[in-house]
């Protein structure tokens with residue numbers, strides 16, 4: 001784990017042009033005057049005969065003479081003092097250095113400018129004197145920046161193991177030398193380049209993340225939570241009394257339930273790989289950041305339908321939230337044939353409100369685009385959906401799984417069904433391009449926790465801008481998968497009623513929000529066509545819903561990730577009959593999405 005961070009200055013924390021275009025010209029301009037005024041000072045005497053000519057020549061030839069450096073330092077100090085010079089430091093660098101310092105990293109500088117000049121620079125930034133960030137400074141008196149030996153010397157002096165030190169520089173040659181000494185490296189590549197050196201690359205300091213990351217376990221979590229006073233008080237008692245269980249039954253992350261003497265809370269932490277598969281399938285920790293952002297948005301729009309948020313630790317990819325208890329995962333409840341009187345209302349509202357409030361029907365174009373930017377980096381999670389939902393079920397993909405032999409024929413027909421494959425790809429294209437609203441992205445019955453009366457949606461780590469019908473279709477698909485899995489006619493009836501009620505409540509709620517809107521750049525209010533516009537918009541959402549519902553059903557039967565509703569049917573032949581029926585139905589939905597006009601026809 002990284003413990004110390006050593007940074008270069010020029011081109012890394014500060015612009016190259018500051019030194020070349022501001023500092024050096026300033027020294028050139030003011031040195032002669034200073035020398036004339038202080039001809040008898042020891043610093044000027046150290047230059048020797050004809051000091052002005054000599055200094056000017058050294059500067060022209062970029063000589064690293066100590067006497068020159070000393071005098072430059074004096075002149076710069078005066079410039080800083082008078083306010084004529086303000087040291088340049090990138091805001092992203094300063095913010096990150098402060099964050100790292102506060103997190104407990106030890107920070108050092110290694111730059112070719114003299115130590116005195118380094119201290120001057122960090123002592124006179126627009127943000128004031130920030131030298132308190134650093135525990136030590138190194139310049140070329142310890143050795144050249146292109147020699148591994150210099151880094152070894154620094155390492156011995158600061159007393160960390162080589163692999164505990166991170167070196168930041170804009171120069172690949174310097175990074176190569178540091179790497180030779182066993183250090184970790186990040187290349188600050190602020191200006192685009194096609195070269196791909198063997199160093200982690202970052203455009204700005206803000207991109208250097210997760211340095212403090214470590215996966216939590218039941219032994220390390222108490223001390224971490226105890227550091228956060230509010231959380232410790234919330235839990236009650238002392239850390240030794242807290243009961244911690246890891247309950248992550250999901251495919252990707254760690255989930256801990258922490259019981260204090262007063263209250264409980266839930267800690268969710270991302271792992272740098274897919275939990276279900278292991279380290280061979282890496283997955284970015286940043287998904288925790290997107291999940292948190294989506295939860296913040298949902299807490300704003302539907303606070304009673306999502307867990308409350310207590311803390312987000314970006315560096316640990318960890319979120320502390322409300323512990324839902326005695327809630328259970330909806331899928332388990334559906335398998336147990338439980339009826340939930342408020343479920344359709346809650347999920348209909350959850351979808352309508354979150355999708356409406358993040359769409360162009362409500363936001364201004366600028367607000368919407370800014371929100372899209374926040375989620376634009378969640379590409380790895382989107383790729384999972386793009387591959388697993390829209391493509392893999394329709395060819396012989398290595399990760400496909402199906403109930404063989406009952407579904408062997410179905411698999412063959414999926415791979416040769418050109419109209420179906422085209423339709424799935426049209427839906428994929430819409431998912432890729434039609435950024436209508438912030439979707440939950442994974443809204444299935446395993447992402448919902450319920451009691452008889454309450455409903456909470458969890459796990460929006462796939463959060464991304466997508467067609468509005470995407471979430472709606474995914475959720476209805478999971479109700480229908482449950483429908484196909486059951487044999488009990490009464491419960492099946494209840495599930496169909498859920499499909500109908502959920503759609504109707506979603507459509508009603510969405511319509512009410514749309515008709516009452518006072519903002520939103522799409523379908524301009526000035527044109528007075530709100531009613532007619534709503535009809536068109538709902539028709540599009542409906543078509544998309546049917547399409548996404550269909551592809552979700554198919555991929556949950558023949559793709560990588562299956563649903564327990566069907567998997568728990570022990571008799572493979574019986575399961576096969578049900579699965580084949582579901583797939584035939586899904587195909588009709590996908591191909592008929594333009595001709596099936598209402599929920600009654602679906603039922």
Ligand code: ADP
Nearest residue numbers: 248249250251252253255266307322323324459
């Ligand atoms: P993953 O993204 O890895 O699938 P989930 O967010 O779905 O993780 O959580 C995994 C499991 O942890 C859930 O199925 C649920 O049992 C439990 N869980 C998640 N969040 C909470 C919470 N806020 N309160 C109680 N249990 C939770």
Ligand code: MG
Nearest residue numbers: 250252459461
């Ligand atoms: Mg998840």
